[in-house]
Amino acid sequence: MNSNQHRIIGIMGAMPEEVEEIIPMIQNLQKFEIGNRIFYSGTINHISVVVAFAKWGKVAASITASVMILHFKVNEIIFTGVAGGIADHLNIGDIVIGKNIYQHDMDARPLLQQFEIPLTGKLFFECDAEKINLYHNFISNSIINKISFDKEIIDYLESIKQPYPKLYIGDIASGDQFIHDYSVKKTLKEKIPTLLCVEMEGAAVAQVCHEYKIPFSLIRIISDNANNDSIIDFQKFVENIASKYSCMLIQALFL
Numbered sequence: 001m002n003s004n005q006h007r008i009i010g011i012m013g014a015m016p017e018e019v020e021e022i023i024p025m026i027q028n029l030q031k032f033e034i035g036n037r038i039f040y041s042g043t044i045n046h047i048s049v050v051v052a053f054a055k056w057g058k059v060a061a062s063i064t065a066s067v068m069i070l071h072f073k074v075n076e077i078i079f080t081g082v083a084g085g086i087a088d089h090l091n092i093g094d095i096v097i098g099k100n101i102y103q104h105d106m107d108a109r110p111l112l113q114q115f116e117i118p119l120t121g122k123l124f125f126e127c128d129a130e131k132i133n134l135y136h137n138f139i140s141n142s143i144i145n146k147i148s149f150d151k152e153i154i155d156y157l158e159s160i161k162q163p164y165p166k167l168y169i170g171d172i173a174s175g176d177q178f179i180h181d182y183s184v185k186k187t188l189k190e191k192i193p194t195l196l197c198v199e200m201e202g203a204a205v206a207q208v209c210h211e212y213k214i215p216f217s218l219i220r221i222i223s224d225n226a227n228n229d230s231i232i233d234f235q236k237f238v239e240n241i242a243s244k245y246s247c248m249l250i251q252a253l254f255l
Contacts, residue, residue, distance in 0.1 A: 009047060010074035011250065012054040012064060014081020014201060015238060018246035019053040025250065026051065034067050041072060044254045050074055054081075057176050058103070058204035065208040076131075079205050080219045080249055082234065082242055083172065083197040084179050084226030086189055091222065092233060093157045093165040095249070096196050097136055098172040098218030100124040103203040104188060105175035114191070117207060124171070125206035128215035132169060135217055135253060139167055142252035150244045160236075170196035172218055174203035180230035198226055221245045 013019040019040075023029070026042035026049065033039075040051045050072045054061040061079075068074045083096065090096070102124045107114050115123045143149060144167050157165070171194045179185055179198050188195060202218040209216035223242065224233035 007048065007076055008072065008074045009049050010065070010068040010072070010077040011049055011051045012061065012068075012077060012079045012201075012205065013051075013246060014054060014056070014079070014199065015242055016053045017238065017243045018081060019051055021243040021247045022051050022250055025247070025254075034071060035063060037064055037067065039067070039072065044250070047254060054079070054201050054205070057200055058174060061201035062204045062208050065205045069208070069212050069214065074214070076215045076217075077205060077209055078217045078219065078253070079202055080246055081199065081201075081221070082223035082237060083199040083220035084185075084224050084230055084234075085197050085222040086173075086185060086226055087170070087196045090168070090196060090225070091166070092160065092162045092224065092237065093153070094222045095139060095165060095167045096172065096220045096222065097132055097139075097167070097169045098127045098202060098206075098220065099132065099169055100126055100171045100194070101203045101206040101218060102171065102173040102192060102195070103175060103207075104173035104192070104198065105177060120207075120210075122210075125203060125210050125216070127206065127217055131215050131217045135219065136167065136169060139219075139249065139252050143167075143248060150241075150248055153241045153244055153248070156240050168196060170194065172196060172202055172220060173198050174200055176200060178230070179226040180228065182227045185226045197222060219249060221249075
């Protein structure tokens with residue numbers, strides 16, 4: 001990351017707990033309140049950053065991203081946080097780096113194709129390919145291959161009988177809906193066969209970054225399997241280890 005010292009990187013978290021754990025990593029910390037949001041600026045390992053809790057949902061996350069771009073002049077955004085697993089091979093604790101990002105609740109048929117974003121001609125937004133490879137290498141080398149997960153993370157995953165986490169690159173879908181029903185999950189799998197996981201903000205931020213022509217990266221941690229047990233699994237994951245994951249990932253990308 002040292003070659004990117006001239007950049008200003010926006011870091012957005014899906015959960016307030018995750019952002020709170022990143023803030024202590026920032027040097028030369030400054031705090032700003034804009035649009036009922038708190039933004040923290042400074043440096044991590046001499047790289048300029050702006051950190052904020054996105055707030056839940058596509059609209060809220062879009063507002064946060066826009067402020068980062070227009071007020072703080074960030075020229076790259078990284079979004080991290082939890083997601084519900086859709087693909088059968090995913091386990092709780094796995095990490096997914098986004099490739100193509102869909103808005104699964106966008107449906108203007110018969111005027112447009114399902115998922116097509118009006119006035120863009122696009123069914124999905126692509127994450128920056130160079131950043132995908134770069135961050136995949138950072139996370140693989142710093143965490144996965146070195147088997148250097150935080151011990152509390154591994155202990156928790158073992159307690160719920162989940163295997164050692166794996167890292168994937170693949171498609172992610174966003175919508176203003178917490179997926180916790182197997183029938184909904186099944187429908188999403190049928191409509192987007194390449195889909196790995198679902199969440200509530202990434203595709204909206206991807207659209208903002210697309211329109212402002214800056215790189216966007218989406219890194220999600222599987223907290224549940226988007227089924228009838230999702231609410232329990234999600235709450236336990238957030239309470240126990242979500243914040244530790246966010247710190248571990250940012251350290252891997254910046255240190």
